[in-house]
Amino acid sequence: MLSALFGSPDQWPARDLIGYSDEFYAALALEAYRAGVFPMPLDSEAMGWWSPMQRGLIPIDGVRVTRSLRKMAKRYSTTVDHAFPRVMAACGSPTRPDGWIDSRIRTAYSHLHRTGWVHSVEVWDADGVLVGGLYGVHVAGLFAGESMFHDDERGRDASKVALIRLVVELAAVGVELLDVQWLTEHLGTLGAYEVPRAEYLRRLEHALTLPTLPWTRFGPLTGAELLAEHDAVAAGRGVLRLA
Incomplete structure (x- = not known):
């Protein structure tokens, strides 16, 4: 409700x-x-x-992974909730154009992260440098993406790779509604689309009937492992459980 x-x-x-x-x-x-x-x-x-009035959404099983993105993904590894403060700091860097993450947002979402409502995804290069990531809010069957970033010099497509890891984790906990607020050109290349406000609220009402399941898969995935898991989600086979 x-x-x-x-x-x-x-x-x-x-x-x-x-x-x-x-x-x-x-x-x-x-x-x-x-x-x-x-x-x-x-x-x-x-x-x-x-x-x-027009809400941006991304289908959990329909993220568009191009051949070039698959190639880039193999250069990185990903984790979950390993470096939330660093991800939020990068997303809220004052050097970013149209920055909106201020001290009020940092304080509130850091608290929500500590209490399990907010999660981050981190992308690392071969040298162990954080080159991209995202964070957002998980409530029942909803994940509300808040912000993402990539390192301009070392992290080409790293924010897109973070999104691939995100949808793999969302599939594992039964999230069905991935909200990205507004449709942008960047998100559109990944399969994002718009729905009217009333349609979003209708979908949200159903998503809120689902349980808020705990995230348990925090460890690193290589690019190859991540792509295998994503392909399983896209094919409707759920999430692979890697040994």
């Missing part, structure tokens, strides 16, 4: 920004996802609450 934290969606304005508040903390952010809403600062004082 959708949270009523923000009232009835029928009463929301017909724009992406549905409201704002001076108050912001981890539990409030978590409940917002159950209402189909996510936080993003408007300025240093006001927290904006957003529910896009």
Whole structure:
């Protein structure tokens, strides 16, 4: 059942920004996802609450992995929840254009990570350098992707590889709705598409009936192992259990 934290969606304005508040903390952010809403600062004082009129989604079993991406993936290894502070710091780097991750976001999502609601994926090169990653919120059958990054010099396609690892893990815990907020050109190359707000909320309501299963697969996967697991997910065979 959708949270009523923000009232009835029928009463929301017909724009992406549905409201704002001076108050912001981890539990409030978590409940917002159950209402189909996510936080993003408007300025240093006001927290904006957003529910896009057109919501970006990626199919768990339909991530587009091109031949060139498969080649790049073999250069990296991936882990889960090994370096969340570093992933968040990279995603929130002040050098990034249109950066929005401020101290309020870092504090709240770091708390949600410690309590098991937020997860990170890390991508490492052959020298053990962190070159890409992402993080997001897992609630029931929903994973809400918040941000991703790659190292411009060493991490070509590393954020895309992080997404491959993510969908493998989401398949393992029964997540069916991968929310990426807005469709971008970058995400579109990976198979992302848009649905209207009402359709997103309908899918979310079903996703919230599913259990929030614990993540247990944190260790490294080589690129070849990751691609094998992804291919199993894409073929509808679930997740391979590697010895």
